[in-house]
Amino acid sequence: MNKISVARNTLIVTALIAAGALMMAGCGKNKPAGESEAATARNHGGIAFVELDSVIANFDMAKDKATELEEKTKNSEAELASKSQAFDRDVRDFQNKVQKGLVTRATAAEMEQTLQQQQQTLLARRDEMAYSLNEESLVAQRQVLEYINTYLVEFNADRGFQYILAKQFPGPILFSDSSLDVTADVIAGLNARYNAEKAKK
Secondary structure (H helix, E strand, O other), rough: HHHHHHOOOOOHHHHHHHHHOEEEEOOOOOOOOOOHHHHHHHHHOOEEEEEEEHHHOOOOOHHHHHHHHHHHHHHHHHHHHHHHHHHHHHHHHHHHHHOOOOOOHHHHHHHHHHHHHHHHHHHHHHHHHHHHHHHHHHHHHHHHHHHHHHHHHHHHHOOOOEEEEOOOOOEEEEEEOOEEEEEHHHHHHHHHHHHHHHHHO
């Protein structure tokens, strides 16, 4: 079940890797809500940043997606374990009958061929599950990043930043002024927007 176990954690890990150099432009064309906010943005060179690992870890949508993937992984593991146990029982039954001479050679050959086909089907199902889970995790990761990207346009509408950078370790940003950190505001806004949309469904 190595592939399925790896797929379980792909959502958050892949999101962090894929967004390592993510640079999201704000809405420079939008008018700032207040002169002081616009002045602050200009004084900072029009740049802010978010701690991306914190955003992902605290974003309810990412948590929901990870929980969904975890549940699907557990179900897949349970199904595969059940089929594996059934296959092991069939193998032991076959070996017992052959050792005791309870079947003819022709019947034993047929049983062995059936077991080989059963094993191939089991392996194919395992690979299919791993592929499916991996694909779902990649789609979920893209959905989370797209949601964040879309929200940042809304978030920046009254702030006037030219860039909102994604910071993480290790990453291309080695130092940043903590006064440029908008992580907490982004997390709060993301969760408020996401949970409001979720409540309407």
